[in-house]
Amino acid sequence: MVRVTLDNISKFFGKVRAVVDLNLEIDDGEFVAFLGPSGCGKTTTLLMVAGIYRPSRGRILFDNEDVTDLPPKDRNIGMVFQSYALYPHMSVYDNIAFPLKLKKEPQREIDKKVREIARLLRIDELLDRKPAQLSGGQKQRVALGRALVKEPDVLLLDEPLSNLDAQLRILMRAEIKRLQKELRITTIYVTHDQVEAMTMADRIAVMNKGRLQQYADPQTLYNKPANIFVASFIGSPPMNLIEGELEAPDDNSVFFVSSGIKLKLPNVPPNVAKDGQREVVLGVRPEDLQMVGPGDADKEETLEGSIYVVEPLGKEFLINVQVGDHVLKMLVPADGMPEAGQRIRIRPNFSKIHLFDKKSQKALL
Amino acid sequence: MAKKIRRWILPLLFLTPLFIMIGLAWVSPLALTVYLGFTDLSIRNFLAFIQDFFTDKVSLTLDNFRRIFTAEDPNIPLTLKVTVLYVVSVLAINAFYALVLSLAIAFFVRNEVLSMILRITWLLPRITPGIIYALMWIWFIDPRNGLLNDMLRLMGVPEDLLPDSWLLRTPYSQLLMIMINGYVGASFGMIVYTAAIKSIPTDLINASYVDGANEFQAARRVIIPLLKWPMLFVTAWQTLSLLSSYEYILMVWGAGSGQGYGIARSAGVMVWSLYSYSKAFAEYLYGYASALSLILVIIGIVLIVLYFKIFGFRRMMEPSKVEV
Incomplete structure (x- = not known):
């Protein structure tokens, strides 16, 4: 578990300014949502925290360690992708075991941890299946299992619920929130759905056009929006x-x-x-x-x-x-x-x- | 019933030109090869033969096959050996080296421009007219005026390892045969593989990085397993095309002089298909040449069946070869 600090980070793709001068602090064990319309830079920011993108400017700190130049494998992060990104050629078991195998943990340890996390997420019946044989909700759990099995310091979730049907989404919303509170993992959750952000997050960073609009807890965002964008984005029906x-x-x-x-x-x-x-x-x-x-x-x-x-x-x-x-x-x-x-x-x-x-x-x- | 027929008329109409082409360019030569393989047609009985074409006056015989299988023809063992060497080593380049190359170009090299330049470099032999490509090799390997020996000397290869003739001295000639064909052939696999690699969702590769993989581990454990179907396709395709391709060997080593075989036989680069070609168009033994070709066709069919068995034909016919 760590405290994540984004110190004045920017990311430019050629002339496109995806993220501009973002300052943010995420406390140890906190659940923070990045909220904004598509193209606002939230996923880019997440990928910078993951180490897949390198910031054009600025630093990223985990606790007091500067991780800006560390590759993803040295950051001890877990991530769930919007597409789940399960390896289609591996069984559910191998998908979950993959991060541990790369860490070269002993076989017995791997087996124990995979079964443990599978039980926690109630997918222990599915371990022999291939991802193509799973429903959306099951894939989601497997992806979560793969992210959690290596006990990451930071959990990154990129629109994990957007491919699920409405009912399942409400169910998983509560489940992810409970899991996060139970495991106390510092979590960043990217979404364009304000209801998801409001219901799950301790604090929400509202972003638009690459810039941070407001960073506050859900009630403050709702009652004291800092600008017109936040006011119009938060709340349904809108203000x-x-x-x-x-x-x-x-x-x-x-x-x-x-x-x-x-x-x-x-x-x-x-x-x-x-x-x-x-x-x-x-x-x-x-x-x-x-x-x-x-x-x-x-x-x-x-x-x-x-x-x-x-x-x-x-x-x-x-x-x-x-x-x-x-x-x-x-x-x-x-x-x-x-x-x-x-x-x-x-x-x-x-x-x-x-x-x-x-x-x-x-x-x- | 009438409705059913009417529904088929239009598709058939569109398909007819294709069927005619296949019939003329593929089915009839194959039928002819089968037929001629069992005859003794040659330049000597040519005129009499075509008058008796497909009548009982033509005597059908297994003589050709007897000569091949009992190695009564003294060239058969060497030809067979060279063919196996040729197909296996060029296949290794076309199917496996091309994979390494594609990974390098489409995955490890991040710079789009550099990747494009590398791709074009490998495509050059394919877009160059074959005869020009062959001529360039002939100039390149010339021991006196060519660049190859000089380049090797510069790289520190000792003088006594450099051949006085790349064309004639085995195993240099065979190495040359493999290089010439491999350089052309690798681009086919490269095109198929790079397209397949580019179609793998970036999320999947990013996921492997997050899971703790470095680039080599991502390539070995995620990308290559997902390229199973393209690999099968390239291997099967290249095996068949290598069995029957001899054009670059013909262009470099020639078929004119040397008792009609060019220098291919003495240089140790006489592959089966070239041998068949030489028998037909240098010695004019059409019947015997057909029998040689027929054996190649049968080997090809056996290999196709084998590949389909190994990889599972039905699964290969399923959609989405690169699964997402």
Whole structure:
């Protein structure tokens, strides 16, 4: 088990800047997810930690040892690939035993460890089979077994669940998390699925276009996104983001103005609206919008619109509301059946709204 | 029924030219070879023979085969020995050295440009017209004006090991035969192997590195086992093509002088197929030459069956030879 430090690493492929100046620290035994859309540099970063890519700049440390120039075989890492990458010509047993055979461990020791890990992952019935005879979920376990059998210091997982069906994915999600907590192996988990990252990881590094956007625990990412990218990427259904301007007509009130919308923001200090006016993006999560009756709230603190479409989700309704030129999504408890075209009044939960600077994209609150 | 026939008409129409080609260029020569192998056709009875073609007036005889199998023909034992030497050693180059070469080019050499240059170097003999290639070798090995002996001298090979003639002195001539054919043939295996190596998913190779393998271990334990089918294909193909190929030997050693055999026999490079060719087109013993060829065809068929047995024909016909 080690602490992994990425010290200002960059990776360039010709003119393509895959990863730029990434600084990250992963604590001993911590489960960290690299989250981002495809092409954001997360897998490149993982392959640098694995030693398959060499960083163009910067250093990688395991505890205090600089491993930047070490080949993969000298790093004691285990890795599960998105394609599983099981050796098709070897049986399950030989696949799992392969890392130990390369270490030249004694035959009896190898046999003991392979059977032990197979039992742990419940694949001991499959040891004689070839990878082609396995289902996706079984392949996944074998790949995990091969990564874990040599007791790695760092476990690297590259989208390991993306080839599984939805049900199995939920099952394996919990199982991998339990396994990681049990074995206390420092783990890096690459995914583009925010639900996976949120449910499994201790901390999440959100990446976009080769740059780190935010590195925090799941709750902080959700409640305090550092910029527009994180805000839009985390959460399902996604956060409503409305471009507009801040106006501060006097010293104690701030209004958000956009085409067809004028909303008083009681919780926003007027100094945020520098010079009385500022281009911003307002963010409200669908669950932070609620319907209010005509006399229930200060009219300036509400928005009026008409229901555009209703998507029943069982427990809740996801309502698309047309307000001015914008369509906002709101989640409401599923009682009654709102109808399309109905006029409603909605009020944001002002303690949970987000404001971002349009130019720098950074959070203002 | 009519529907069934109609469904076959179009494919048949497209396949007909192919069938005609196979019939003309492959089936009929084979039938002729079988037929002629049992006759005594030669330049002496040629005219009479073609008038009696395929009638009872032609006397069928096992005489040709008797002469071959009882070694009544004094050239047979040496020809057989040279053929085995030729096929086995050139096959070793074409199938196994080509594998080493492909691993070097497609796996160990990371630089795409360098890899491309190396590939083209090995392809040069194949894209050069055969006769030019043969001529270049003849110039290259000339003991007085050629480069080869000088190069060997520079590398420190002692003078008494250098032959006065690469063409005539055995075993140098046989070594030359192997080099000339091996250099051309290796590119075939190289093309097949490099394509197969490039089609192995990088994840698989990366996985072996993560599992603790160095490059040699990755090549030996992951890449080579995955090349089983390409290896079988190249070996089978090259065996058959080597059994019947003599063109470079013919071009370098000639077939004109020396009682119609060129200098191939005295140089110890007379392979079976060249011997058959010489019998037919230098001595004009068509019947005997056909019998020699027929034996080659039978050896070829036996080897194909053997390869299929060893590697499992049905499994070879399954899709995806490089499994992912």
